Ligand code: C2E
């Protein structure tokens with residue numbers, strides 16, 4: 001429906017009709033997705049540029065629907081946020097990801113951080129800090145093993161409440177990362193007030209490193225801001241050696257992307273780590 005964007009009059013076209021019935025159907029089916037076991041997680045390796053070791057994983061949610069097949073999280077997460085399902089689903093994601101990290105540590109993998117995406121709706125839940133703490137206790141994962149990825153929208157919606165919550169979480173040792181950094185409309189002033197450990201350079205700035213000097217400049221600036229405020233940086237969507245070389249030369253701390261690995265099912269992730277340990 002993007003074509004209608006510039007018109008001031010809006011018509012309910014057949015395409016819009018089809019779009020909204022799909023959304024309706026997806027939203028309904030999503031209610032059954034968790035109990036029916038249609039949701040699962042994949043894990044994408046995060047690599048340190050200081051020693052080229054795998055130092056973490058980002059948990060990414062997947063939905064395999066019996067009729068429609070794979071539905072993209074970019075499509076169903078906004079629906080889950082709109083109807084509140086993101087709260088139970090998000091809790092399941094946290095629990096599953098922490099249990100997975102526990103299992104990997106028990107099977108001898110080195111300590112890693114598990115990065116979990118948290119939507120603004122989840123962040124706004126009153127009992128969030130206690131819920132997360134409880135899951136950490138249940139799974140025996142040290143708080144430093146969990147990194148919550150928050151977007152700028154989370155930080156900006158209610159800055160005072162957000163600052164308070166971030167402080168609670170970081171006081172318990174949980175790490176916080178700002179996802180898609182630079183793509184929102186926020187002021188930079190929140191960075192010094194919030195307890196943030198890491199800025200995540202969005203893939204839209206990484207994609208054209210090598211062809212677009214503006215994107216290069218933005219990536220460089222983010223690394224500099226982060227470092228001067230005592231934070232680290234991770235770049236996502238790294239697909240080429242050229243992007244990797246540039247980010248490394250700028251002092252970017254970590255990278256993640258298809259150049260190293262796509263998001264993997266748990267057994268493939270474990271094999272990937274073991275192979276790279278021996279190399
Ligand atoms: P995101 O957090 O910005 O995640 C990065 C996306 O880029 C992921 O898409 C990942 O699979 C993809 N990606 C990773 N490396 C590359 C690369 O080298 N090139 C390209 N082109 N793409 C790459 P995915 O898995 O489809 O997730 C889309 C979005 O859905 C995520 O964006 C995140 O905002 C949301 N999401 C995924 N899982 C969860 C979840 O458990 N909870 C919440 N609240 N949101 C989630």
Ligand code: CA
Pocket residue numbers: 058117149179
């Ligand atoms: Ca993320």
Ligand code: CA
Pocket residue numbers: 179180200202236
């Ligand atoms: Ca991201």
Ligand code: CA
Pocket residue numbers: 179180202203236
């Ligand atoms: Ca992103």
